[in-house]
Structure formats: structure tokens, C-alpha cells
Amino acid sequence: MSDTCISATPGSGPISCPAGFITNVRESSGLLRLDLKLDQPMPFLPGQFAMLNLAGERPFVFSRPFSILATEGATMSFLYRVVGRGTAAMAGLKPGQRMTVLGPLGNPFPDLKAVGGRPVVLVAGGVGLPPLHNWLTRLGRPDDLAFFGGRDGGDIPWDLLAGRWQVSVDRAVDIPTGQQAYTGLVTELAAQFPALQDDRPRLVMSCGPVPLLKAVAAWALDRGWSCHVSLEEHMGCGYGACKGCVVPVQDAGADGWRNATCCQEGPVFAAEEICWDRYGAAPLPTVG
Numbered sequence: 576m577s578d579t580c581i582s583a584t585p586g587s588g589p590i591s592c593p594a595g596f597i598t599n600v601r602e603s604s605g606l607l608r609l610d611l612k613l614d615q616p617m618p619f620l621p622g623q624f625a626m627l628n629l630a631g632e633r634p635f636v637f638s639r640p641f642s643i644l645a646t647e648g649a650t651m652s653f654l655y656r657v658v659g660r661g662t663a664a665m666a667g668l669k670p671g672q673r674m675t676v677l678g679p680l681g682n683p684f685p686d687l688k689a690v691g692g693r694p695v696v697l698v699a700g701g702v703g704l705p706p707l708h709n710w711l712t713r714l715g716r717p718d719d720l721a722f723f724g725g726r727d728g729g730d731i732p733w734d735l736l737a738g739r740w741q742v743s744v745d746r747a748v749d750i751p752t753g754q755q756a757y758t759g760l761v762t763e764l765a766a767q768f769p770a771l772q773d774d775r776p777r778l779v780m781s782c783g784p785v786p787l788l789k790a791v792a793a794w795a796l797d798r799g800w801s802c803h804v805s806l807e808e809h810m811g812c813g814y815g816a817c818k819g820c821v822v823p824v825q826d827a828g829a830d831g832w833r834n835a836t837c838c839q840e841g842p843v844f845a846a847e848e849i850c851w852d853r854y855g856a857a858p859l860p861t862v863g
């Protein structure tokens with residue numbers, strides 16, 4: 576493993592960069608923020624991600640993909656939930672331990688030029704928050720609205736949301752004094768939101784579990800609004816080589832659809848590009 580930053584695509588694009596562990600901060604009962612100090616800054620756009628792995632003698636066979644929450648200088652932050660071996664290893668990092676960060680990877684969410692004058696509606700569920708949080712922090716305007724759905728009040732990263740997000744919870748427990756949350760689906764909260772009942776054209780961006788993305792896409796397209804979704808597919812390499820991350824997209828060919836690599840052609844797709852009836856139905860490929 577190299578101990579200096581190297582370019583994955585010679586001449587441009589992502590770099591593979593060693594990074595030192597700074598801290599894991601608990602943002603809610605289930606969400607941790609990992610801060611890493613990269614050996615050099617890695618500029619990125621909202622929605623891009625990085626492949627993380629342990630550095631040293633015992634890395635995982637496959638790096639794990641994570642949306643980039645924020646950077647400040649050479650410090651890069653991620654927001655994650657422990658679900659398996661890789662994320663457990665991240666949560667157990669100790670001072671002095673090193674990781675490798677390959678990034679920035681993938682296509683970002685639309686920028687303000689693409690958005691034009693349309694107000695933006697952000698809908699995030701769980702660990703789908705980082706790319707949309709970054710979009711709002713860097714590009715958000717007063718008319719843009721943001722909705723976040725979590726499991727319960729304890730699961731909500733209230734400090735990170737900083738009062739700028741409308742919140743929903745599956746269960747109305749552990750809601751801190753002074754905070755408010757709708758009980759029910761975040762898509763219900765957004766669909767009923769008073770400021771969204773007019774006829775203004777809008778652009779919706781979403782990231783979270785597949786059922787959430789399907790519901791957001793159906794709602795937005797039904798309203799005649801543009802919609803972009805970020806798909807958190809299982810990944811092996813992160814840059815188009817292994818074909819372990821394919822998603823079904825519309826295609827002009829005979830079959831009407833084809834497999835697109837989520838890491839290279841996504842993870843952000845226009846909602847109408849995705850073949851939703853095929854997506855999420857087939858078993859997901861397994862990577863070790």
C-alpha cells in the first residue's frame with residue numbers, strides 16, 4: 576500500500592490517499608461521524624463518494640463506499656451507521672491508525688446552474704443524509720426545503736440538522752425538548768408540507784433506502800417536477816472495473832433497458848432514467 580497520495584486515473588480524477596484517524600463523534604444513537612486527516616486535500620462535489628479501507632497489513636478485500644459529508648482543508652468527514660464488519664472496524668479505529676481513501680468518485684447532484692431558478696426539495700432517509708446535507712450547506716438558498724426521516728428522536732442528528740431540516744420519525748420517542756418531529760414517513764411529511772402546495776416548478780433530490788427513493792420519485796414525477804436520486808448500491812471497486820454495482824436504466828435498444836454501473840454512471844441518476852419496476856426486485860450482488 577502506497578504511503579503517499581496517488582492518482583487512480585493518471586492525469587486527472589480520483590486519487591488514492593492515505594489518511595490518519597482523527598475522531599469518531601456520536602451524532603445520534605445510531606449515527607457516527609468519522610473525521611480523517613488526508614495527506615492532501617481532496618476537493619469534491621455534493622453527492623460524490625469515496626471508497627474507504629483500512630491501511631496497513633490487513634485491509635478488507637473490498638473497500639466500502641461512503642458519501643462525503645464535508646471537508647475542511649485536508650480533513651474529510653463521513654456519517655455512517657454500523658451495519659457490518661467494515662463499519663464496525665471504522666467505529667473501532669484508534670488514534671494513530673491509518674486508512675486509505677479513494678475519491679472523489681461518481682457523479683454529483685445537480686449544481687445551481689442545472690437547478691436554475693427552481694426551488695430545491697431535499698428528502699433524505701437515515702445514512703442518505705450526507706450528500707444532501709453537503710448540497711444544502713454549500714448551495715442551499717432560502718427557498719430550498721429539506722426533509723429528513725429517522726427511526727426515532729434518538730436517531731436524529733439534531734446538531735447536524737441545525738434547525739434547517741424538517742424531521743420525521745417512525746416512532747415518536749426520545750424527541751428532545753424544544754425539537755419537533757412529524758410521526759410517519761418522511762415522504763408524507765414532504766407531500767403535506769404547506770409550502771409545497773403551490774404550482775411552482777421544483778427540483779427534488781433524494782438519498783436513502785430504495786422504498787424511500789421509489790416513493791420520492793413517484794411523488795416528484797407525478798407533480799411534474801425533476802427528480803434526482805442517489806443510489807447506495809453494493810460496490811466492489813468504485814470506478815467501473817468489477818461491474819458489481821449495476822442498476823437497471825432505460826435504454827433505446829431492443830430490450831428497453833440495460834445495466835448501468837452505479838459507481839461510474841451514478842450514484843446520482845435522474846429518477847426517470849431508473850427502471851423502478853426492475854430495481855430492488857432482484858437479489859443484490861454480494862461483495863466480501
Ligand SMILES: Cc1cc2nc3c(=O)[nH]c(=O)nc-3n(C[C@H](O)[C@H](O)[C@H](O)COP(=O)(O)OP(=O)(O)OC[C@H]3O[C@@H](n4cnc5c(N)ncnc54)[C@H](O)[C@@H]3O)c2cc1C
Nearest residue numbers: 639640641642654655656658659660661662702807808809
Ligand atoms: C455511493 C454510496 C454511498 C454510501 N454512503 C453511505 C454513507 O454516507 N453512510 C453509510 O453509513 N453508508 C453509506 N453507504 C452504504 C455503505 O457503503 C455500507 O453500509 C457499507 O459498505 C457496509 O459495510 P460493512 O462492511 O459494515 O457491512 P457488510 O458486512 O458488507 O454488510 C452488512 C449489511 O449491510 C448491507 N449492506 C452493505 N452495503 C450496502 C449498501 N451499499 N446498501 C445497502 N445495504 C448494504 C449488507 O447487505 C448486509 O446486510 C453508501 C453506499 C454507496 C454505494
Ligand code: FES
Nearest residue numbers: 811813817818838
Ligand atoms: S463498484 Fe466496481 S464497477 Fe461499480
